[in-house]
Amino acid sequence: MCSPFWWRSSGGSDYERYASFLNSLCDCGTIRSPVCGHHPKDEGFLFREERISLFQTYRDLFKLLHKGIVYSKSVSWLFKLAPLASLAASLIACAWLPFGGMTGLFSFTGGFLLIAYLFGAARFVTMLASLDTASAFEGMGANREALFAVFAEPALLLGFGAVIVAPGNSSLANAISVAQNTTFSDYGVVAALAAVSFFILALAENSRIPVDDPTTHLELTMIHEAMILDNSGPDLAFIEFASSLKLWFFYVLIADIILPLFHVGLVARICGTFLIVFVLAALTGIVESSMARLRLMKVPQFIGSAAAFAFIAILLKGIL
Amino acid sequence: MILFNVGFLIIALGWIPGLALKKASSINKAGMISTMAGCALVLISSIIGMSGVFVGQLYFFSWRMPFGQALFSMEPLSSFFLFIITLISGLAATYAPAYLRHYGDEPSRFKSHWFFYQILVASMMIVVVAQNAIFFMLAWELMSLSSFFLVEFRNEKAKVRQAGWMYLVFTHIGAAFLLAMFALLARNAGSFDFKAFRESAYSIPKPLSGLVFIFAVIGFGMKAGFFPAHIWLPEAHPSAPSHVSALMSAVMIKTAIYGILMTLAFLSPVSAWQGWLLLGIGLVSGVAGIGMAITRNDMKSLLAYSSVENIGIIAVGVGIGILGQASANGVLAFLGFGAAFFHVLNHSLFKSLLFFGSGAIQTAANTLNINEMGGLLKRMPFTGAAMLAGAAAICGFPPFNGFISEFLIYTSAFSARFETPMVRELYIVLVLGGLALIGALAAYAFTKLGGIGLLGEPRTKAAAQANEVVPAMYVPMIVLASLCLLIGIFPSTVIGFLEPMLSSLNLLPPAAVLDGMLNSLRGIQLSTSAFLAFILFLAIVRKFIARNKYIKVSETWGCGYDKPDAKMQYSSSSFAEPFVSLIAPLTRPKVVGELPALHFPKMKDFKVDVQDPVLDRVVVPAYGWTGKLFGKFSIIQHGNTHLYVLYIVLALLVALVWGLGL
Amino acid sequence: MMRALNARLRQGYRTNPFPAEDPVLSPRYAGLPQLDPGACNACGECEKACPTQAISAHTAPSELKLDLGRCIFCGECEKACDQGAISFSKTFRMGATEREGLVLGKNTEMRIKRLNDEMLRCFGHAMKIRVVSAGGCGACEADVNVLETIGFDLSRFGIGYAASPRHADALLVTGPVSGNMELALKKTWEAMPDPKLVIAVGACAISGGIYRGMPEVRDGADSTLPVNLYIPGCPPHPISILNGLLGLLNRLP
Amino acid sequence: MKLLETGNKISVADIPDRSYNDFRAELIDSCGGGKGARIVSLFALREGGNRLIAAVADDKAGTISVTSTLVDSTYPSLTPALPQVHLFERELFEADGLRPEGHPWLKSVRNPFATDFSRMGGDESHEVAVGPVHAGVIEPGHFRFQCYGENVEHLEISLGYQHRGIENAMVGGPDKRTVHLMETAAGDTSIGHSLAYARIFESMAGVMVPARAEALRAIALELERIANHVGDLGALAGDVGYLPTKSFCGRLRGDFLNITAELCGNRFGRNLVRPGGVAFDVSGDEALALAGRLKSLLAQADEAVELLWNTPSVLARFEHTGIVSRQDAIDVGLVGPAARACGLDMDSRSDHPTGMYRYTAIPVSTSLSGDVYARAMVRMLEYRRSARFILDTLASLPAGKTTAESKAPLASAMLAVFLVEGWRGEICHCAITSADGKFLRYKVTDPSFHNWFGLALALRGQQISDFPLCNKSFNLSYCGFDL
Structure with a gap:
């Protein structure tokens, strides 16, 4: 490795990269429907008996795009910026995300930092926008989001650190291709710990039980939902699409980390990614079905455990 | 060089015409014009200086003094700091007259203000170009004193006086350490000239070098506001006029960073522990500073604590740079120092922007308490927008500049190599986890500042009646905000700009590494541009699909309640509460105000007092203990002459024993 | 966790098969009233017995009319009528998009018209409902709420309840609209983005029901809002509400 | 205090008519003095002057008794001594205009448009106002929380939206x-x-x-x-x-x-x-x-x-x-x-x-x-x-x-x-x-x-x-x- 800095992935044609990006756009909703119903307010798949349409998320988005918008008298331009920033950040993240061995649209040393910080920027604008509505509920949502981010951000970066930096790789795509050629004992434990860490984050960042309750109708207990109580029409569509993409992002990310453990070819890796994403969705459902929500002030400990897993994964690299 | 001289003279003497003027506004104008003109000239010379053309050109005048020559030099490093000093000083001077109108029209007050302001700017310039320890210390002292008097601008308030004294005490404790440090260096070099210090750098014995470094960290750290010496900042900044806070927070404390960097050149080779020390101090300052910032309701106090955080980030950068040098890892050194320089620049931009903004709010809404603000973005569109940009930048969010310096620090984790096992992993955890924690806490603090202060509905009548300030005040903010954005989008250009300075400091990595670095920065450039493009695209999409649709304006959804109220939005204190509760063992929040204990409540005022773990739990009690302790010594004060003679004899005896080495 | 999964297996499949199959209702269920003008002798006993003035039969047998919008399905008229001119059937399919459609009599056609094509394209498979309880007794709310449980599983049709009116497409009103709730109801309506619908559920929301004429109430949702769908009952059976919603969305087989 | 007869009824004429002080002493003695009785109903009969009628249930004895008194438009409040009647007294004040002097919390009962909430002073706390239209499918009511961050210092419940008379x-x-x-x-x-x-x-x-x-x-x-x-x-x-x-x-x-x-x-x-x-x-x-x-x-x-x-x-x-x-x-x-x-x-x-x-x-x-x-x-x-x-x-x-x-x-x-x-x-x-x-x-x-x-x-x-x-x-x- 002549230089630790690296721009653009070495493998994969342009076509593949675009395909993986488009794939994210088309599939993120279909995974969200079975996990959380067509709306984050429905019960998990384990307790529903009639299947709902796989395309329900897209139907909802279609409807929202056709609806009008009601803006609050209190809001400024920032409120109108927030949905755009959320979706733009998620789009960039999915463009960067490698999929089943296909590299993302772009990749460079430290690209994961940009992605983490773009998510952070989207979160920041969303929190500000929710405070802009002058509503106590939205303030509550922003406040909780801000507090939990204090734990989630380090966990996210340490997770990436465990997978990318500690093993001496320059980017996620690079890390995946390197891991393809390592043995199970070298990579297995680290991958497992990082995957657990990211899974906890996925629950936290996508308002799942035990952090947030997607089925709640109650403003006082909401986190993410509380911040978007005042968004309507296309704005809401952008936000919902952005959160679908974010959920997809975390699932595929975990799949990307786990898959190199199985030394298989491209087609198998793509199928494997879908399989893992499906399993993760089922796992989310099972977690949601078997435990209650944490008391709000216990959530930091839960998210902190994600950081702890990543931390151990990094230290393990030094021991192994 | 001539530009520098002329500019310096204009600034240093610019207060003189003001003495003759009678009207406050013309005094202000005179001060503004002379400062701006001087700053403009020095700014140009500093830009030239950064390219390295002045290296080796020393400017001196014959000065028959025992401690050496009066030497000055504009090396690229000095030029870089000069650039920042003059840029911010000039913008602050532009901002000042309109802002100062807020303080009445007593001419003498403004005369003294401009006197100290220009002395402060001039002394800062001298600090970064002085090549002699004594001159450095003279300028340093001048800088401290003039800034002390600037903080005392509104000295009719007891709180202001107290803040000023605290600052004075701290800065002098620091100065004492610096004097000791220079004394040690001079003893080794045989001269007070920095040139001599540098030349004898390799001959310094290791223990002495370590001691000098410790003295430098303490001495400069007092000024920089490293934790736990940070406590003067949150006292002094809210008390000073806002453009002075901006100058002190965004620029003056950076001279301490310059000092540390300068000292490093006297100590080569550096050792790894020095790097770890600074890294540790930096992370602690970062977390503690921004953590405390969250708990503050006074906007400028919050910003002051955030300066502690940012100084911490810079210290992390310097620490990493030292680690790189100590382990002969050029890439690490480049990334560390590069990040430090970058952040010095970035912080000076967004911090002065935010201080200008808080000053603007202070004049418009007559408060600095975030609990009393709200809805200001709509009433002060330029100030508000610029401040929000500053807030995003200071949190390190792309597409603003703060991200770039943090990115450089983060990427250092890629190239860190250490001999001892586990150290590298520890380093990765510290850098990734620590910086992410600082970043997330910063987002918390600035969501509070922006979201509670600028957005939503006004919480007081004064906030509801606020109007946008005059262009002279908001244009500097817009300039700074645009710089933040431009640097964030075109970081590689700035790296190019810093390149000569880095190469003069022997910090440039091999070309391949630099290329890779620039590639990464171009990657950021491309993806942040794509991010902005997506936003634009989505905005157009929304515009297009909502074209024939019904866009309405209605009340915020308040559950259909008939009388919504501005009190029904989060207060600044409430927003901080979850975090305050989390760190309650450290900050011991005191709740004042009675909670309803009986069945039927009688409500009182509710107030929460969150303490600074150092100031309120160490320094203030320690002050009390010291007072008591020294009180005990009063028993030896009998007023009896015989007894005093006895003391003298005893002291002589002790000195004799010590002197003879018995 | 295993207990929960076990319980899940044992509790079995419980979702109501409606609309594919008609549900099994209690044999005592009182559904759509059947009028037989031929049997009526215009004695007016039913009118005297009706607590809500839903029925009028004092002029001529052919004028026997029953306003479903006011009917609370108490069955007093059935008991009062010696002629058997009124009987309550087991039909749960009740509801109309026009208020007049609820007045049963000669030539009335109670019909739920589907939404127009444009609305249907939007809402056909995705509709969020904001429920506002405007002064009733809470029973309609309970039966609206029950639709979201797995027993009826509203979400399989893409319909759900929204927490915020900003997210909602339809405003479902229950209760007679008490004077104290009128403003809140209007505010909720104003908070919703266009295009939007109003659904009045229960006798109270349609006409004021048992509270009709009391000074504290406004006698139904159409005093305040333009109603698109009326579902009668006191309270309507959940299946009737579901039937109404699906009819509106053209989702009935 | 008169015990209700079999069938839980009593002739109106048999209801004791006490002076206010006796009425008050009787209620405080039976309900507040550890005897364990409770006031289950307290209301005014406006016919022929304002007559307060209290129904008291003694759970231990399994009896219900009534007592009454005639009051002017104001009377000394029972609430300070007997908190359980606070809401009855507020109701009497709102519906019948009888003012209980010295009531510690005399606010409306069924008027949701009243704004007589106890608020915390200062600018550091905030209020959360929930309702009348709640996020879920619930009846309307207004909840006013006095909050410091996530902590509720005080909750006040303002109802009356469902008032139908x-x-x-x-x-x-x-x-x-x-x-x-x-x-x-x-x-x-x-x-x-x-x-x-x-x-x-x-x-x-x-x-x-x-x-x-x-x-x-x-x-x-x-x-x-x-x-x-x-x-x-x-x-x-x-x-x-x-x-x-x-x-x-x-x-x-x-x-x-x-x-x-x-x-x-x-x-x-x-x-x-x-x-x-x-x-x-x-x-x-x-x-x-x-x-x-x-x-x-x-x-x-x-x-x-x-x-x-x-x-x-x-x-x-x-x-x-x-x-x-x-x-x-x-x-x-x-x-x-x-x-x-x-x-x-x-x-x-x-x-x-x-x-x-x-x-x-x-x-x-x-x-x-x-x-x-x-x-x-x-x-x-x-x-x-x-x-x-x-x-x-x-x-x-x-x-x-x-x-x-x-x-x-x-x-x-x-x-x-x-x-x-x-x-x-x-x-x-x-x-x-x-x-x-x-x-x-x-x-x-x-x-x-x-x-x-x-x-x-x-x-x-x-x-x-x-x-x-x-x-x-x-x-x-x-x-x-x-x-």
Whole structure:
């Protein structure tokens, strides 16, 4: 490795990269429907008996795009910026995300930092926008989001650190291709710990039980939902699409980390990614079905455990 | 060089015409014009200086003094700091007259203000170009004193006086350490000239070098506001006029960073522990500073604590740079120092922007308490927008500049190599986890500042009646905000700009590494541009699909309640509460105000007092203990002459024993 | 966790098969009233017995009319009528998009018209409902709420309840609209983005029901809002509400 | 203080007429002095001056007594000495304009547009205003929280959105609307309120209710209790995000309601209880079928509810959340499961038994800790005991008619009081007839009237995110309060 800095992935044609990006756009909703119903307010798949349409998320988005918008008298331009920033950040993240061995649209040393910080920027604008509505509920949502981010951000970066930096790789795509050629004992434990860490984050960042309750109708207990109580029409569509993409992002990310453990070819890796994403969705459902929500002030400990897993994964690299 | 001289003279003497003027506004104008003109000239010379053309050109005048020559030099490093000093000083001077109108029209007050302001700017310039320890210390002292008097601008308030004294005490404790440090260096070099210090750098014995470094960290750290010496900042900044806070927070404390960097050149080779020390101090300052910032309701106090955080980030950068040098890892050194320089620049931009903004709010809404603000973005569109940009930048969010310096620090984790096992992993955890924690806490603090202060509905009548300030005040903010954005989008250009300075400091990595670095920065450039493009695209999409649709304006959804109220939005204190509760063992929040204990409540005022773990739990009690302790010594004060003679004899005896080495 | 999964297996499949199959209702269920003008002798006993003035039969047998919008399905008229001119059937399919459609009599056609094509394209498979309880007794709310449980599983049709009116497409009103709730109801309506619908559920929301004429109430949702769908009952059976919603969305087989 | 006679009625002329000081001393002595009596109703009769009439229940003795006094438009407040009357006094002030001097918290009761909230001063706290239109499908009410961050320093509940004027509409009755008004006083307590009304009517008209009707009424009342308790346990699970119990109980509640529908065709028990008896009978086969269905549903409900007690993450949310102390519960006069969860052994079914409960006792279910856990526990015990009662009663239904044929008019100038233990707690109906046998005053006291303030107390010092859980553990009625 002549230089630790690296721009653009070495493998994969342009076509593949675009395909993986488009794939994210088309599939993120279909995974969200079975996990959380067509709306984050429905019960998990384990307790529903009639299947709902796989395309329900897209139907909802279609409807929202056709609806009008009601803006609050209190809001400024920032409120109108927030949905755009959320979706733009998620789009960039999915463009960067490698999929089943296909590299993302772009990749460079430290690209994961940009992605983490773009998510952070989207979160920041969303929190500000929710405070802009002058509503106590939205303030509550922003406040909780801000507090939990204090734990989630380090966990996210340490997770990436465990997978990318500690093993001496320059980017996620690079890390995946390197891991393809390592043995199970070298990579297995680290991958497992990082995957657990990211899974906890996925629950936290996508308002799942035990952090947030997607089925709640109650403003006082909401986190993410509380911040978007005042968004309507296309704005809401952008936000919902952005959160679908974010959920997809975390699932595929975990799949990307786990898959190199199985030394298989491209087609198998793509199928494997879908399989893992499906399993993760089922796992989310099972977690949601078997435990209650944490008391709000216990959530930091839960998210902190994600950081702890990543931390151990990094230290393990030094021991192994 | 001539530009520098002329500019310096204009600034240093610019207060003189003001003495003759009678009207406050013309005094202000005179001060503004002379400062701006001087700053403009020095700014140009500093830009030239950064390219390295002045290296080796020393400017001196014959000065028959025992401690050496009066030497000055504009090396690229000095030029870089000069650039920042003059840029911010000039913008602050532009901002000042309109802002100062807020303080009445007593001419003498403004005369003294401009006197100290220009002395402060001039002394800062001298600090970064002085090549002699004594001159450095003279300028340093001048800088401290003039800034002390600037903080005392509104000295009719007891709180202001107290803040000023605290600052004075701290800065002098620091100065004492610096004097000791220079004394040690001079003893080794045989001269007070920095040139001599540098030349004898390799001959310094290791223990002495370590001691000098410790003295430098303490001495400069007092000024920089490293934790736990940070406590003067949150006292002094809210008390000073806002453009002075901006100058002190965004620029003056950076001279301490310059000092540390300068000292490093006297100590080569550096050792790894020095790097770890600074890294540790930096992370602690970062977390503690921004953590405390969250708990503050006074906007400028919050910003002051955030300066502690940012100084911490810079210290992390310097620490990493030292680690790189100590382990002969050029890439690490480049990334560390590069990040430090970058952040010095970035912080000076967004911090002065935010201080200008808080000053603007202070004049418009007559408060600095975030609990009393709200809805200001709509009433002060330029100030508000610029401040929000500053807030995003200071949190390190792309597409603003703060991200770039943090990115450089983060990427250092890629190239860190250490001999001892586990150290590298520890380093990765510290850098990734620590910086992410600082970043997330910063987002918390600035969501509070922006979201509670600028957005939503006004919480007081004064906030509801606020109007946008005059262009002279908001244009500097817009300039700074645009710089933040431009640097964030075109970081590689700035790296190019810093390149000569880095190469003069022997910090440039091999070309391949630099290329890779620039590639990464171009990657950021491309993806942040794509991010902005997506936003634009989505905005157009929304515009297009909502074209024939019904866009309405209605009340915020308040559950259909008939009388919504501005009190029904989060207060600044409430927003901080979850975090305050989390760190309650450290900050011991005191709740004042009675909670309803009986069945039927009688409500009182509710107030929460969150303490600074150092100031309120160490320094203030320690002050009390010291007072008591020294009180005990009063028993030896009998007023009896015989007894005093006895003391003298005893002291002589002790000195004799010590002197003879018995 | 295993207990929960076990319980899940044992509790079995419980979702109501409606609309594919008609549900099994209690044999005592009182559904759509059947009028037989031929049997009526215009004695007016039913009118005297009706607590809500839903029925009028004092002029001529052919004028026997029953306003479903006011009917609370108490069955007093059935008991009062010696002629058997009124009987309550087991039909749960009740509801109309026009208020007049609820007045049963000669030539009335109670019909739920589907939404127009444009609305249907939007809402056909995705509709969020904001429920506002405007002064009733809470029973309609309970039966609206029950639709979201797995027993009826509203979400399989893409319909759900929204927490915020900003997210909602339809405003479902229950209760007679008490004077104290009128403003809140209007505010909720104003908070919703266009295009939007109003659904009045229960006798109270349609006409004021048992509270009709009391000074504290406004006698139904159409005093305040333009109603698109009326579902009668006191309270309507959940299946009737579901039937109404699906009819509106053209989702009935 | 005059004990009510057999049939829980008394001639208006026999109601003692005390001086205000005697009246006050009497009430404080019996209700505040550790004798354990409670004021179950306090209202004014405006005919012939402002006459305050208080109905006092002594649970130990199983008696109800009344006393009265004439007051001017102002009178010294009882509340400082007897906090449990605070809301009655506020109601008198709002509805009848009688000002209690020295009332510590004289604010509106059913006027949601009043803004007389206690607010915290200073600019550091904030308010959260929830309602009237809540996020879920719930009745309207306004909750005002005084918050510092996530902490609730004080909660004030402002109701009245559901006010329909039922008590006023009852005056001049009974008529064809009366029983329906009672059935809809609180829609989820149709049986409870219609039963209380029927007893008032029967007492006034001197109707003897057949034993079979009493048995069916008790079955219906207990079914109502089971359906609501099971539904609420599911809702509690939902509020802590525990999906299994939430899903199962949500469905089971409907199934229990459907059993009621088997009885009378209506899921809420409308048209079942009528003065003189019940409107529907149950055949032997139907009784068997009902028992069978009930047993199978109970097994499912037990399984679903057991999950709550076996899931640590659920218990962590229930325990120590929303505590009301035993003393507070006594002071503010809590009733029903909320009171029993604070360790108060009180239940109208055993303390003031009527009808079927005179023959078959249901054990009183109490718990001690006063938190959400205790309230859930009480609910669980109660629905199980009710189920046993129903099964027993179904197995031995008395033979005979289901309704007493009587068209007797109401007695003139009488006062009648009845307590019925609805699923939320004690329902108190108190009626006074005029000389021509029409209702002159009809006072309905829903258990929610006593208990809303208990919820406010439970929330002090809690996290605001625990409010929905606390609220659901009380699950009080808005319309029953607002009337």
